[in-house]
Every structure is written in structure tokens, then in C-alpha cells.
């Protein structure tokens with residue numbers, strides 16, 4: 001019997017997960033990868049650490065020996081998919097080729113989004129930068145001899161970049177239209193992050209949309225409603241848009257968040273999409289949830305590949321679980337923030353605690369701020385944690401949210417305990433108790 005040809009377009013988190021899933025299910029499967037990169041894989045999440053100098057940017061590139069896996073690689077960019085002819089149109093350096101497929105999984109990722117700021121496009125790559133590729137790290141590193149940097153955007157990447165630049169002895173100002181970690185954490189938790197940044201000499205200008213950038217001699221004026229800030233260079237860390245031009249060229253349905261897929265991550269029968277290029281949805285209410293994270297992309301790549309291989313896999317949606325580290329401060333969250341939950345129609349009850357992680361009799365101790373969110377019936381909606389052990393606890397809540405658990409059900413869960421690590425009655429449960437009291 002003739003082998004079916006599976007094409008994976010885009011070898012990032014989702015594409016790699018799809019590839020290894022297919023090969024796990026059937027090592028002999030005929031797989032073709034289409035991707036424009038010289039190397040097989042790039043790890044974008046490591047870019048802030050390459051800028052900081054903690055890791056070498058060249059180490060963020062990886063070759064995974066596709067030929068040994070019996071996988072053919074075609075260097076090029078998918079332009080469109082002809083569903084009727086089962087063909088993919090691929091642009092290469094000087095030519096265009098047509099690749100036939102039986103099944104295609106499109107995992108073309110993201111592209112950096114620039115904010116609506118006058119002149120920003122004029123100075124891009126010459127004083128104004130985004131951070132989404134290894135080439136960007138190289139460009140920014142050439143600017144590190146300057147005195148002051150401005151980062152536009154106080155999301156996780158903006159803060160990681162600000163910290164990296166601070167470590168290079170630059171004065172750093174972060175300018176943000178909303179609050180720190182907008183939409184991801186509540187303002188009371190954001191305040192803790194603000195305090196941490198300020199104490200590490202990172203200036204934060206919040207609730208101040210940047211309106212224009214002007215070049216004056218060799219410096220840049222970054223103009224907000226009330227003030228003009230000057231810097232040697234500017235980094236725009238203002239989010240990502242789906243990279244799904246192929247869907248538009250192919251007349252597939254798209255939204256501003258990406259190509260529309262069903263619960264099996266199918267655009268149409270035989271055509272799948274996964275990762276940052278799709279419009280994802282929340283595991284809580286199944287409505288669109290514009291999360292662009294490597295974690296979700298990886299899981300989606302697995303589901304799309306499993307379904308393409310004949311398993312009945314379903315993607316339940318994302319909880320948007322993330323962790324970031326700003327200096328030594330760990331910040332993690334899952335689910336909705338209070339504002340996002342309310343905007344989606346939930347009545348929100350919260351329980352919050354700030355406590356030492358280990359029993360108080362430990363003189364060497366760390367602090368954790370933890371907040372849990374549920375609806376009036378106790379169904380978990382989200383959690384936010386700042387401090388030591390934040391991610392470990394948020395991962396538990398992420399699992400609980402995925403399985404639709406309530407605060408009561410979560411409280412029956414047993415967590416590992418030893419006084420050198422945690423309390424016997426963990427901070428998570430104490431926050432749940434506070435939320436329960438408010439429910440009464």
C-alpha cells in the first residue's frame with residue numbers, strides 16, 4: 001500500500017511536536033518539512049537570556065538530523081494551500097514549487113506586532129528593535145554601548161528584556177500603555193512586580209501609551225501624552241500576531257488571532273494548523289483566548305499530529321499558563337485575571353495570601369504571594385503567584401482548571417511536604433480557604 005505523505009509547514013514548537021508525535025506513532029511515516037530557516041530549530045524563548053549573556057545565541061539554534069529520521073526538508077515559505085488539488089504552493093529564493101500532500105499540518109507561528117506609534121516603522125532595525133530572532137539579538141547587542149534604553153511594553157518579554165539590558169549596565173525605562181503584565185495578573189499582584197523592578201533600578205512608566213518616536217542627533221525621543229523620554233535605542237516588546245498569510249491566500253477563515261480551526265485543530269479535512277498561527281480558545285469557557293505560548297503550541301502540535309494519524313484526539317483549549325523570571329523574581333499565572341474573567345461574564349471571588357514558603361521557624365526563608373480566583377460556585381478560574389515556588393504551584397492549578405475542578409476539590413489534593421521545602425498546609429490551600437470564606 002502506498003504511504004500517505006504528511007507535510008509539516010513550520011518547524012517551531014508546534015511543528016516539532018507534530019513531527020516527533022507522528023514518528024512516535026509510525027516511525028516509517030513519510031514526512032516532509034517545509035521551513036525557511038537554515039538550521040532545523042530555533043528556541044525563541046531563550047532570546048532574552050542570549051541578550052543578557054546567560055546563554056550563547058548560537059546555542060539557540062539546533063539541528064535535529066532530519067535525514068536520520070527519514071524526513072525530507074524543503075527550504076521555503078508556504079504561500080497557500082490548494083485544498084481541491086491537495087497541493088501546497090511554496091516560495092523559494094528564486095522559484096516557486098508545488099508540493100503534493102495527503103495531510104498538511106501548518107505551524108507557521110508568530111510575527112512581532114508593532115504598536116500604533118508614529119514613525120516606529122521608519123526606525124525599525126536602526127535604533128528601534130523587536131526581539132523575535134537571533135538576528136535581533138545581534139542587532140541589539142551592537143547598541144549596548146549606549147547609555148539608556150527604552151522598552152515599550154511591560155509584558156513578560158518586555159520585563160525579561162528590561163532586566164537583561166539592566167545587567168548590561170544601561171539605564172532602562174519601560175513604558176507601558178496599561179499596567180505591568182497587562183491582562184495576565186491583577187493590579188494588586190502587578191504592584192509587587194512594579195516594586196521589584198523599581199528596587200532593581202528599572203524605571204516603569206505605566207498607563208502611558210507611546211504616541212511617537214523622533215530621532216534627534218544620535219538619540220531617540222519617545223513621546224507619551226505628558227512626557228518625552230530620551231534613549232540611545234528602543235525595543236518594542238508589544239506582542240505577537242499570528243503568522244498565517246497562507247490562510248488568507250488560501251481563503252481559509254481567519255480572525256485577528258489566527259486561522260480558525262475545530263477541536264481537532266483542522267482547518268478543513270486533511271489540513272491542520274497548530275501553535276501561534278491559530279485562534280486558540282480557553283479551556284474554561286471555550287471562547288477565543290489569544291494566548292501565544294510555546295507550551296500551548298507544543299500541545300497543539302501533538303493533538304493535530306495524533307488526529308492526523310487516525311487517533312480521535314481533541315484539543316480542549318488553553319489555560320494560558322505561563323511563568324517568567326525578572327531577575328530573581330518568579331512570576332506565574334494560569335487561567336483568567338479578575339478583569340478578563342469579569343469581561344467574559346464571570347462573577348469572581350478571590351482568595352489571597354502572602355506568606356513564607358517554609359515554616360516560620362526557618363530563619364532562612366522565602367516569600368510567596370499567591371492569589372486564587374473562582375466563580376460563585378467555587379469553580380476555579382485562575383491563579384497568580386509571585387515569589388519562590390510560583391510556577392510549581394501554578395502548574396497544579398493549571399491541571400485543576402483543565403479538569404474543571406472546584407476550590408473544594410482542589411483542597412483535597414495532597415502536596416509533597418518537608419519543612420525545608422514547604423508548609424504542611426501549603427499556601428495554595430490557605431488562599432483557597434480565604435476564597436471559601438468570601439463565598440459564604
Ligand SMILES: Cc1cc2nc3c(=O)[nH]c(=O)nc-3n(C[C@H](O)[C@H](O)[C@H](O)COP(=O)(O)OP(=O)(O)OC[C@H]3O[C@@H](n4cnc5c(N)ncnc54)[C@H](O)[C@@H]3O)c2cc1C
Nearest residue numbers: 010012013014045077078108109275276292293294295297
Ligand atoms: C523573546 C521571546 C520569548 C518567549 N518566551 C516564552 C516563554 O518563556 N514561554 C513560552 O511559553 N513562550 C515564550 N515565547 C513564545 C513562544 O516562543 C511561541 O509561542 C512559540 O514559539 C510558538 O510556537 P509555534 O510553533 O507556533 O511557532 P514558532 O516557534 O514561531 O515556529 C514557527 C516556524 O514556522 C516557520 N515559518 C514561518 N512562516 C512560514 C511559512 N510561511 N512557511 C513555512 N514555514 C514558516 C518559522 O521559520 C518557524 O520555524 C517567547 C517568544 C519570544 C519571541
